[in-house]
Amino acid sequence: MKYAIGVDLGGTSIKIGLVSEDGKIVKKIFVDTEASGGPRKVICNIKNGVHQLLSEINLPIQGIGIGCPGVVNPQKGIVENPPNFYNWKKVNVGRPLSMEFEKDVFVENDANAAAIGELIFGNGKKYHSFVMVTLGTGVGGGIIIKRKLYHGDFSAAGEIGHITIDHNGPKCNCGSFGCIEAYAGSNYLRKRVWDGLKQHPRSLINKLIEKNYDHLTPRKIKEAADKGDKFAISIIEDLGVKLGAAFASVSNLIDVSTYIVGGGVAGFGKPLFNSIQKTFSSRVLKSLQPRVKVVAAQLKNEAGIKGASALVFNET
Amino acid sequence: MKYAIGVDLGGTSIKIGLVSEDGKIVKKIFVDTEASGGPRKVICNIKNGVHQLLSEINLPIQGIGIGCPGVVNPQKGIVENPPNFYNWKKVNVGRPLSMEFEKDVFVENDANAAAIGELIFGNGKKYHSFVMVTLGTGVGGGIIIKRKLYHGDFSAAGEIGHITIDHNGPKCNCGSFGCIEAYAGSNYLRKRVWDGLKQHPRSLINKLIEKNYDHLTPRKIKEAADKGDKFAISIIEDLGVKLGAAFASVSNLIDVSTYIVGGGVAGFGKPLFNSIQKTFSSRVLKSLQPRVKVVAAQLKNEAGIKGASALVFNET
Incomplete structure (x- = not known):
């Protein structure tokens, strides 16, 4: 069985889950986004959340998928002007995370991530x-x-x-x-x-x-x-x-x-x-x-985490 | 210099032109569609028109492009339900013409052909x-x-x-x-x-x-x-x-x-x-x-013929 991390980056909280390739959430945690702290703070919170999750569940992961608001350049992992995020113009979210965890990181707009979630795990199959x-x-x-x-x-x-x-x-x-x-x-x-x-x-x-x-x-x-x-x-x-x-x-x-x-x-x-x-x-x-x-849609409340993790399974 | 035939299939008349790869119409002719005669008659009229044009201008052509109303399957050259065409459901227009002239034939919806025309010859460049x-x-x-x-x-x-x-x-x-x-x-x-x-x-x-x-x-x-x-x-x-x-x-x-x-x-x-x-x-x-x-748009009155011929230059 393969596993991936899905990160649902919201204006208030970051939902992070470890998801299996058959679409089950093995474990999830929520951390505060602290969007008012600016991009570095937000990225730091994502890192800490992923570290915490991985320390609790010791399973090998294929990669990390991130769904977030705003316009996203998925090739570069850049997130542009997400509403309700402070002091955030164009920020590369993908690179710091791929360097930290030495894994492939896939970043997408949250609505696109939801679409990939349905494609891989839901009624889009x-x-x-x-x-x-x-x-x-x-x-x-x-x-x-x-x-x-x-x-x-x-x-x-x-x-x-x-x-x-x-x-x-x-x-x-x-x-x-x-x-x-x-x-x-x-x-x-x-x-x-x-x-x-x-x-x-x-x-x-x-x-x-x-x-x-x-x-x-x-x-x-x-x-x-x-x-x-x-x-x-x-x-x-x-x-x-x-x-x-x-x-x-x-x-x-x-x-x-x-x-x-x-x-x-x-x-x-x-x-x-x-x-x-x-x-x-x-x-x-x-x-x-x-x-x-x-x-x-088939994915309900957990569509954010599952869709983000599906970005990984869709590419690997 | 390369040349192609562009066929603008309308409900009343068929406009056929021999077009050079720099977008100039070397020669054109109009023939009646006779859409009331059914698909075989229409295809026969296209064939006759192309023969006539080629007999008047002796130049080697790369292929034939056809722009026509209705939903077109460009892979198969099939034209479906063009409005104002009698007794016409799904008709393969591409195959009889490629067999007759032993050339590649490209069929597209007329609006799509106009787009390709602008792309190859017009402001779309x-x-x-x-x-x-x-x-x-x-x-x-x-x-x-x-x-x-x-x-x-x-x-x-x-x-x-x-x-x-x-x-x-x-x-x-x-x-x-x-x-x-x-x-x-x-x-x-x-x-x-x-x-x-x-x-x-x-x-x-x-x-x-x-x-x-x-x-x-x-x-x-x-x-x-x-x-x-x-x-x-x-x-x-x-x-x-x-x-x-x-x-x-x-x-x-x-x-x-x-x-x-x-x-x-x-x-x-x-x-x-x-x-x-x-x-x-x-x-x-x-x-x-x-x-x-x-x-x-840059192509004006001759957009139909030029667009159709551009289907050929776009692929060859």
């Missing part, structure tokens, strides 16, 4: 080409073409969250308008539901969250929908319509028809997936229609 | 990666990544005309809504201007077309705009806003930031290109902004 979509605070994407990541000109490809579905739509944090993230990103979604509740005071959601915005989560919306709350159901279906429209645009452009959808908001489950599939099929070009497929 | 956009009756597209055509899973990629910019927008012929083609396709555009003229009876366009819909062409709109007609200018600028929004979506997804724009509607020239560039820059993700570039 069955597909030649697919688009991985992660519905979380943001909407991330990774494009797999013929079992390889599609990087584009400068490794910034896959930003499906910033496909516009209404060029006069609501403002997105990126500066544009009507991006799919401005509808499906969890904070935008919560805000929209909160505003909508004024028109639907008798919605079950109001009861479940005790009229407290902080309690308004995708999970509560799902709970209300499962109990038949019409407003909650309409929110989920409408989200599917919007995602379906975006997916149709993407497929018409790149001729990839399978979507693997994960992240917290994908927890809406069947009503969301049915709505996406219906809109997607009805909008995509006729020649692509028979191939349209939308499936749930 | 300068760019590693770009998206070719043809603004005609329809809006076609071809994606060049690292100097190669991007085909997608089943060679249907590049349909930039069917990127939605408003999922509740006007109905597009493809069955979807708010596709960029439903704004920029010349017939949609003419119809929109015609409707708009009711609110702008004093627009110069009305005078130029003598209130006759049949005279309403992109050229007349440009003529009015050049003379300072505000309604005509607003139409062109608005079109640029819409195209810019679509290009931003495309770039965010595939990380290619150069667009080469051709076709009749691109004849609007500078006011259109400036408007596209402005909107595109303002909407694309910050990391891509410095690389945004929109340029006019």
Whole structure:
């Protein structure tokens, strides 16, 4: 059995796991990122975390994979402008780690790492080409073409969250308008539901969250929908319509028809997936229609660690 | 000097040219497609046309390139469901021609051939990666990544005309809504201007077309705009806003930031290109902004023949 280290570098915590080639996490630890300490501090924390993990589990590893926010140059291991990281422009994360551990280090954008995770360990095993979509605070994407990541000109490809579905739509944090993230990103979604509740005071959601915005989560919306709350159901279906429209645009452009959808908001489950599939099929070009497929991601909470470790197994 | 035959297969006529490797058309002829006669008749007409051309110009050729509508399998030379062709499902166009002339035959979708034409002979020579956009009756597209055509899973990629910019927008012929083609396709555009003229009876366009819909062409709109007609200018600028929004979506997804724009509607020239560039820059993700570039296609009326011949020079 082969093993690899997967590092899921987040703005708050670094999740590090030792993963076997069949996709099981043997052991994992979390350390604080201390992003405010600057790049050297962050890299030092990764090193210490990996050392700690390796000291606890004495197994030979093939390499280290790192998934992180921002634009990544995977050839050079350079991470550029990750949001919420202090004093960080272009930083080589790969080299100091490969020198420290004398192992191959693979660095990728976190959405791309999630795509490789599904490709190697998850529902992507069955597909030649697919688009991985992660519905979380943001909407991330990774494009797999013929079992390889599609990087584009400068490794910034896959930003499906910033496909516009209404060029006069609501403002997105990126500066544009009507991006799919401005509808499906969890904070935008919560805000929209909160505003909508004024028109639907008798919605079950109001009861479940005790009229407290902080309690308004995708999970509560799902709970209300499962109990038949019409407003909650309409929110989920409408989200599917919007995602379906975006997916149709993407497929018409790149001729990839399978979507693997994960992240917290994908927890809406069947009503969301049915709505996406219906809109997607009805909008995509006729020649692509028979191939349209939308499936749930298989890797759930541990997608970050597993995806990062999959970067190693994908290359070795 | 090397030479190739370029065949631009249209629904009404077949344009055939003998082209030199420096992109000059030595001789060209047009023959009727007779698409209503079915695939065998069409292929027979191509053969006869090529024979006629070769009998008039006795030069050795490297091969034959064919650009045609529909979904094309370039490996097999198969053309699938070209619109306006009778009794045509999946037809191998490449094989009968390579057997007849004992030459290599390269078949591509016409929008992809236009992209290769710009790559080999036109403004694409300068760019590693770009998206070719043809603004005609329809809006076609071809994606060049690292100097190669991007085909997608089943060679249907590049349909930039069917990127939605408003999922509740006007109905597009493809069955979807708010596709960029439903704004920029010349017939949609003419119809929109015609409707708009009711609110702008004093627009110069009305005078130029003598209130006759049949005279309403992109050229007349440009003529009015050049003379300072505000309604005509607003139409062109608005079109640029819409195209810019679509290009931003495309770039965010595939990380290619150069667009080469051709076709009749691109004849609007500078006011259109400036408007596209402005909107595109303002909407694309910050990391891509410095690389945004929109340029006019270099191959004009003969783009079809030259693009088709470029398929040969690109491979040999």
